[in-house]
Amino acid sequence: MRVTVDLGKCLGYANCVADAPEVFEIPDDAMVVRVLQDDPPAEMRKAVEAAALDCPARAITLVDS
């Protein structure tokens, strides 16, 4: 699974961080998300899917690798 974020859409709501903190973070000095793991293990899939659904900006894309 590949995870990408369109940083042009990300508005820093942090819903994704709440759903999958192992995969997403918002650094203290940033207003947009940082992807910590762009190829997370399968057991994180549900959390990452939840993050994508919960993103108000629809900035997160998952692609099966």
Ligand code: SF4
């Ligand atoms: S939920 Fe969406 S808009 Fe909010 S920080 Fe995550 S990627 Fe960005």
